[in-house]
Amino acid sequence: MSKISIPALAEKHAAGDPIVMVTAYDYPGARAAERAGVDMVLVGDSGAQVVLGYDSTVPVSTDEMLVLARAVRRGTETAFLVCDVPFGSTELSDAQAVETAIRFVKEAGADAVKLEGGSAPRLSRIRAIVAAGVPVVAHLGLTPQTATALGGFRAQGRTAETAARLVREARGVQEAGAFCVVIEAVPTEITQLLRQELHIPTIGIGAGAASGQVLVLNDLLGITEGHTAKFVKRYAALADAAAEAVSAYAEEVRSGAFPAAEHCYAATEEALAAARAELARR
Structure with a gap:
């Protein structure tokens, strides 16, 4: 199997062939995803909680994320590797965002980086990173890094105001140059409207049918302890x-x-x- 590329993902999207993404944080997880033949692997900043023991994604540093990303890169051969840029590593300026994105490419071998949000400053960051030659995956709906500002970890797009904002942000990230967008915790009907509006792939997580789906590997394997989100389906019970x-x-x-x-x-x-x-x- 040849390495997955952005054109290959676009072809799958155009053909209606679902894109499979998993979130992994280490070499064994990457190998499992690779052996399963997934299309995309995301090194999520949720690793802050899942493997590093923080109480949220906010404290994790770029250096810590790079350690996780390098481990996953060593375990992947064909899957397209996307890395989350952690909170605080892109917020100050476009220049800071570009510097962070380049580190993930040069030091961890990332194929793309993922940025949360679709506000005007975030669109500026996306444009700057794309202009620097680094592909960007956008992330809309529930954005964990700024969940406090959203009123907590709750579904988005369930009110007239938030639904309209999602449409504006989806258009914005596409126009800014994102080649793909993750949509998290959004009603299925809103996701379908966004799919009709966008020409880039949509990856759903708690958002109903989309161009593809993403789940955290530890969640689907049943390794995560305690409460999990409504959209999580466990395919094994490895913690037990x-x-x-x-x-x-x-x-x-x-x-x-x-x-x-x-x-x-x-x-x-x-x-x-x-x-x-x-x-x-x-």
């Missing part, structure tokens, strides 16, 4: 399986059943004799 496996290991260690003979290395008679002789000499 992992806890059961570790519990079985702990029980065998405490009972002496592990390690058994088959898990141990045997010394040669020559090595054993030499060790005994050395002990006797002391």
